[in-house]
Amino acid sequence: MVDAKALLTKFSHPVPRYTSYPTAPQFRPGTAQRDMEHTLGNVGSQPVSLYVHIPYCNRLCWFCGCNTKHTLRYAPVRAYVDTLLLEIEQVAGKMQHKADLARIHFGGGSPSILQPEDVLRIGEALEHAFSIRYDAEISVELDPAAIPSGTLGAYRSIGMNRASLGVQDFAPKVQQAINRPQSYEDTADVIQQLRSLGVRSLNLDALYGLPFQTVETVQSTMDQVVSLAPNRIALFGYAHVPWMKPHQKMIPQAALPDALTRYEQSKAASDRLIGAGYVPVGIDHFAKWDEELALAASTDQLHRNFQGYTTDPCETLIGLGASAISRFPTCFVQNEPATANWRARVEAGAMAAAKSCQLDDDDHLRGWAIERLMCDFAIPMLDLSERFGSTGADLAEELAELAAREQDGLCEISDGRFIIPDDARAFTRIVAARLDAYLDQGPARYSQAV
Numbered sequence: 079m080v081d082a083k084a085l086l087t088k089f090s091h092p093v094p095r096y097t098s099y100p101t102a103p104q105f106r107p108g109t110a111q112r113d114m115e116h117t118l119g120n121v122g123s124q125p126v127s128l129y130v131h132i133p134y135c136n137r138l139c140w141f142c143g144c145n146t147k148h149t150l151r152y153a154p155v156r157a158y159v160d161t162l163l164l165e166i167e168q169v170a171g172k173m174q175h176k177a178d179l180a181r182i183h184f185g186g187g188s189p190s191i192l193q194p195e196d197v198l199r200i201g202e203a204l205e206h207a208f209s210i211r212y213d214a215e216i217s218v219e220l221d222p223a224a225i226p227s228g229t230l231g232a233y234r235s236i237g238m239n240r241a242s243l244g245v246q247d248f249a250p251k252v253q254q255a256i257n258r259p260q261s262y263e264d265t266a267d268v269i270q271q272l273r274s275l276g277v278r279s280l281n282l283d284a285l286y287g288l289p290f291q292t293v294e295t296v297q298s299t300m301d302q303v304v305s306l307a308p309n310r311i312a313l314f315g316y317a318h319v320p321w322m323k324p325h326q327k328m329i330p331q332a333a334l335p336d337a338l339t340r341y342e343q344s345k346a347a348s349d350r351l352i353g354a355g356y357v358p359v360g361i362d363h364f365a366k367w368d369e370e371l372a373l374a375a376s377t378d379q380l381h382r383n384f385q386g387y388t389t390d391p392c393e394t395l396i397g398l399g400a401s402a403i404s405r406f407p408t409c410f411v412q413n414e415p416a417t418a419n420w421r422a423r424v425e426a427g428a429m430a431a432a433k434s435c436q437l438d439d440d441d442h443l444r445g446w447a448i449e450r451l452m453c454d455f456a457i458p459m460l461d462l463s464e465r466f467g468s469t470g471a472d473l474a475e476e477l478a479e480l481a482a483r484e485q486d487g488l489c490e491i492s493d494g495r496f497i498i499p500d501d502a503r504a505f506t507r508i509v510a511a512r513l514d515a516y517l518d519q520g521p522a523r524y525s526q527a528v
Contacts, residue, residue: 080487080502086337088486093511096452097384098410099445100435102403104516105412110431117406118172118396125180125211127392129384130200131399133187133417134158136224140328141246141256141288143317145401145415146187158400159196161421163203165398165430170207172429179208181390182216182237190220194232201236215240215390222268223260230268234275241272242281242312247288248299255289255333262302269306279369282308286343287316289333296343300350310371311356311364312386313347315340341504360453361506363387380453387453400430410435440515443469447477448510455498455506459491473513480512 094101131145134155138148149155170176182204192200204210217240218233233241245265246258253259269280282303286296303311318334320326335343348358356364357372360380365372374380374389381388383395384403395405397413400420404411414420414432423430437445443466450457457477462470477496481489488502489509498509511517 080499080505082341082504083338085486085488085505086341089505089508090337093507093517094514096448096507096510097382097386098403098405099448099514100410100437100441100516101514102412104519105410105433105435107433109436110411110434111429113409113434113436114404114411114429114431115172117404117409117411118169119174121173121177121394121406123175123178124394125392126177126208127181127390127395128179128183128204128208129395129397129399129402130162130182130184130189131186131397131402131413132158132184132189132192133400134191135186135188135221136191137221137257138325139246139256139258140325141258141285141316142325143319143323144185144187147417152193155191156193156196158417158421159192159199161424162399163199165424166200166203166207168424168427168429169396169398176207176209177396179204179210180214180392182210182214183385184218184233185385186219188221188224189218189233190225190229192229192232193226194228197229197232197236201232204236210237217242219244220268222265223258225268230271230275234277239277240279240281241277242283243268244283245299245303246283246285247291247295248302249291249295251290252288252295255329257328266306269308279310280308281310281312282306283312283314284347285314285316286347287318287335287340289329291335291343293339293342293346296347297350300347300354304351304354304356309366309369310359311351313344313351313362313364315344315362344504360387361503375453378450378454382449382452404431407437409437439466439469442466443473444513444515447473448513451498451506451510451513455503457496459494459496476513 133146134149135146136149214237216237218238219242222243243265247253248262272280284299284303318326351364352358357367359365359371359375363371363386370389371387381390383390393407397404400413400417401415402413411431411434413430414423420430447457459474462474478491481491481496484490487499488505489496489498498506
């Protein structure tokens, strides 16, 4: 049995969330546009995923760590969509054939800020540029408090069959402290609209570690979330990174819980969700037992990407919009983060790519191992050598040495697998970081590990 209090003191240092490996601080300028153009030209016939970034919100939530900006006018949003349509055309034009899209995810920011006509314009452009599979998963992130009339119907008309709604916390004092007023009733109303439109899967996002939260208020929010009967629930720890997101300085730091309280909030919330019949998936997701995310987790087919846990097996993910990241078998490429610079590049006829990271054999090996830890809490030792040959066998030896030296109960070897025991899973990012060959390189700063 691990001593959580002692471990929280010992491992208080921040580490990456490992939605990619190498992580974003390893992306570099220089060859990004050439990398993007060359890699798009080599995309084969396998299904592809698409991410569309809408970096605008009509309110700025102080906890937010996303690449977004606050606007009270719609004109900049419409202009952004105009440029996005150009980028769709440019990206498709670099490919040898129409890509077969199996997944489309609209993220932000708040994709729900779009007016219906702009949703339809984007849908039409995607339909023209790509071959969208009849069974494609099309998901949209929504802010329940700010959805124009007709926008949900427009998204449904272009194929939306999954939606993710931000809740964070229903306690008014917490909402005030993070500048996100949102009633339970407004959230329930949007969910009812989505279900009446035939959207088959709903996810709700909640946070612990927010200012003024207590174990009791977190449990109360979980009870309200469960009452809305979502198919999935994402329970994230608030990442306080004001050096990256200056608006987070608006949050009263003295009101933030300490590491032990965060851990207690996380455990209490998790216990509440499991008690309500949800199955834990990875380190921070929950799903109904018959939901495909839970089924994937039970059969070691779960994956992790920039949107979190997913059943998406596609090796290629193309990112569109400012700051969007593309993942290819050979590299990562990130678009220009600043919206003005992104628009200037696209409107000049250039690729919007600003940074990239070429992947070598060690990156593939460690990336696979870290993903398995984050998804399955286990790495089959035999799989390493079977998949990666001698370098995989070398990593297996490294893992065996890690387990042999482990004194805190975070990892061990069991039945030919390097595993994280059940009671240590809250510290999975700490264990994953031990496999990160780049962690000590450069001045990158990350969020709290637990």
